[in-house]
Amino acid sequence: MAAPLSTTISIDPSTRTRFTIVTPLTFTHRNFSIHCTASESIPQTPPTSTTSNTKNKKNNNKNSSLFDQLSPLANTTLSNTTSKDQSYVLSKPKSTWVNPTKQKRSVLSQQRHKRVPYSYSPQLRDFKLFAQKLNDSGDSEAEFLACLGEIPHELTRENALLILNSLKTWQKTLLFFNWIRTQNSLPMETIFYNVTMKALRFGRQFGKIEELAHQMIDEGTQPDNITYSTIITCAKKCNLFDKAVQWFERMYKTGLMPDEVTYSAILDVYAKLGKVEEVINLYEKARATGWKPDNITFSVLGKMFGEAGDYDGIRYVLQEMKSIGVQANLVVYNTLLEAMGKAGKPGFARSLFEEMIDLGISPDEKTLTALIKIYGKARWSRDALELWDRMKENRWPMDFFLYNTLLNMCADVGLVEEAETLFRDMKQSEHRKPDSWSYTAMLNIYGSEGNVDKAMKLFEEMSKSGVELNIMGCTCLIQCLGKAMEFDGVVRVFNVAVERGVKLDDRLCGCLLSVVSLSHGSKHEENILACLQQANPKLVAFIQLIVDEETSFETIKEEFKNIMSSAAVEVRRPFCNCLIDICRNKELQERAHELLYLGTLYGLYPSLHNKTANEWRLDVRSLSVGAAETALEEWMWTLTKIVRREGTLPELFLAQTGSGTHKFAQGLNISFASYLRKLDAPFRQSEEKVGSFIATRKDLVSWVQSKFPSGAIAT
DNA sequence: ATAGGGTTAG
Structure with a gap:
């Protein structure tokens, strides 16, 4: 997604450390200042998710947000912390109580739902067989209902639950649920709804879940924490985060206190929405009332800080675990490893991994995938190879993700032969045939190496074996062919991509743009430009503008801003680099300087x-x-x-x-x-x-x- | 999947 390109100061409260200061910078043609250490800002994160609560603040309490409802609690349970506090991590002292004897109001219930074991039913065997029969029946409603006529005994509560739990599709579970309702012989308890909702969640049927929820409210069956957590996690699974929040707030409004399961589920919802401050706020409020978070909560927090690339946040999680006395389990280690990678800390990831091994926790596929990826991205080839050896030695588990990650790592650190061996092994294996990801990794390797022949051989092989060429494979191929000055090949691959409906993205445009600069002075330049024209006509128009010496600087500046604003953040600098190259090829040095100036002005070269x-x-x-x-x-x-x-x-x-x-x-x-x-x-x-x-x-x-x-x- | 929460590839 493209972030807006702005020429004003931008201080995004969600990014605590990122401030851009604009200092006056004079510009005159031919007389460029190089003291452009300050830049006009392009926010790195789209300003989307931080303001949603303020919208609700104006409404009356009927529609008030969770945070408004909780704020009186916050005032009594949290001291000297403001929500705008930017240094929430590490520096903040643990909450101190004004009056330690005063009872704190809770934001979550410490009591979890008790599990009641099913009581013994003498007809258990018969009902298990009956459930089997229902599963084997046809999918149509008529067939299913016909089958229901063969019920062996009168339906008791326990047997109804047994069957609800045994049906394998949500459609059948729902039909059976509705059948129980119409029989009218059993009171509709919450548990019937909960089991049915769980089946619906498995089928990602959020609409149906919502219908059931309204139905139970209408008929006076109380939703409990299990109901709400099922609704919330289903919404989450369907990416309906607003719905998840809505139901959580509804729960508070009815006076039902979430327990730790519901609470961590909603923490995850806010985390996935990128609302870091809110998550920390909720977490600390609950902590202040004596809640002892578990590994699942820490996994949620760790993932959130990882996504934000926030190393301080990850340290905060580790510190919290230590002070509360929770030992990380495998999932938490996996999450934190991944997070360390995203925060750009390969060394800490490595020590975390060793710590985990020392504790006797065996790594699984996810652990190894995370670590191999980190070493690859960091270009730590020695560590990557050492780990690979240990994996073989210890017979640690491998899966398809890990195989492809190893291939990608080889591409990252330039291990051509190792990748070829692995790729060959995959082809010869029964269950791990190379897929589009594997081929893409190999294309990346040959592309980076400039091995046109092998890359093209793979390309042909893919078409023959029906492996789909994706956007990245396509980009690698074009880059490889371009560097080898095989412009006809570039056009051919581009056309194949268009024919197969590959959605052209900004990276591919950047790649084509670099080929444009390489094709300068050849008869192919027009053909490459024609490809780029299909992918990004605005970019071609901009090229025409910059190579025309008559174009004024003001026009260039305006259009430069337009082009870069609509481009993905990661391609902005490559775009600018290529455009400068194109100008220099045509000996338009002055224009090249203007573009470098603009690139600097808009922060594309922050540490030049x-x-x-x-x-x-x-x-x-x-x-x-x-x-x-x-x-x-x-x-x-x-x-x-x-x-x-x-x-x-x-x-x-x-x-x-x-x-x-x-x-x-x-x-x-x-x-x-x-x-x-x-x-x-x-x-x-x-x-x-x-x-x-x-x-x-x-x-x-x-x-x-x-x-x-x-x-x-x-x- | 046996009434509810967390983690894997450009």
Whole structure:
């Protein structure tokens, strides 16, 4: 989803750490400031979910939200915490009571529903057989009802429940439920509704569940915690989060207190809505009344913080577990591992895994999938291979997800042969035939490696064996063919994708855009542009605009903003990089500088410049070759200006291109080095750090002075 | 699935 692109200050309360400060930045053609460390902001998270409660606040209490209802409780149970408190994690002291003897009002019931075992029925065997017969009956209502005529004995409460629980489709459960109702021989207890609702939930029939709920309310059968938690989790399963919240609030309004099951279910609903503050609020309110959360709650919290990439949140969960004395189980470890990965902490994931092994908890497929994925994304090939060996050694469980994750990991760290072996094994296996994910991983590997022949062979193989080509496989292929300058192949693959109805996304457009820049000067440029025209006509129109020297900067700025606003966040920088390359190919250097300026202005290059008193650093690691050259030129112009007016300069200048730790990474450092030579700039390749270029102030100043006659420098 | 809550691949 595209986040809005904005030129105003944006402080999104849901992202606690992300503030963007706009400082005035003057811009004149040809005279670019490189001090663009501040940026106009593009919010990274769509501002969607944070305001839903304020909407309800104005309504009367008939429709008031849960938080309004709970706020009097909050005032009495929580001290010195405001809901706007940004530092809820770790720094907040545990709640302190003003009056510890005063009874705190509860937000949840500590008592769970007691399970009543079924009483013995002498007709159990007969009814089990009868249930079997009903399951085997035809699916039509008539057949089912005919079968019901053969009921062996009069229906008791226990036997009715037995049958309700034994029917295998929700349709039959519902028919049987309605039949009991019409028989009128048994009082309709809550448990009948609950069992039926559970069957409906299995079939994701939220509408039917709601009908039943209204029906029971109408006839005066009280819904209990089991009813509500079933309704809420069904809504959740059907992605009807508003409905889940609605039913939870309804429950409060009827005066029924949720127990811990319902409570953790609703915590999960708010977590899935991304309402982190609300979840913490509810969690702490319940904690304050003495509730002892269990592993399920911690799994919900861990998942939520993982989705938010919030490392502090994950630490908060670990700390809470420790202080409450709850030992994590396998599910919690799996969730927290996954969360550590999302928060970008592979090292902590590794220690968490070792901690779990030391405790004697055996990893399952999900554990290993999470960890292999993390090592792959972090490019920790040694850890990934070590873990892979341990998996084989210990015969830890493997499944299809794990196989495909291993393939993806191989793609991430550049293990071509290992991937080929695994892929071959999968083909030879009975139950783990490669699917579209597996093929995509292999296409990714061959694509990154630039192995056109093997990639195309896989492509043909997929068509033959009927494995669907998905958007990512398609993008990998196009990228691979483009880099190999096989533009006819690009067009062919693109057309196949369109024919098969692959939905074209922004990444594919970015890929095509890079092919456009590569095809410059060849007879194929028009054909590639025609593909892009189909995928994203606005982008093609923008290219036409930027390559026309007559277009004013104001127009470029406006259209740039439009293009980037509607593009997915992750493709904005690649788009800008490619557009700069296209301009430089056509020797439209000035336009290239304008685009780099705009990219910087809109925060697409947030860490391009780093300055300390001793060192100025240009970090071009996320730039394309053309964009990196443009950035270097701009840097040098600024230095020239500063030298001219005899401003202060640091001792050291450093340009970083990255060493290309990725096995497949194409050498930006090589092209950057040759451009430095072309400019005859006094940067030297650092000996200890590959991909770093260093220059001293002395050398740079004399270089600047030699480029400009001394008279020109005097002011 | 045996009346209710949590975790796996771009």
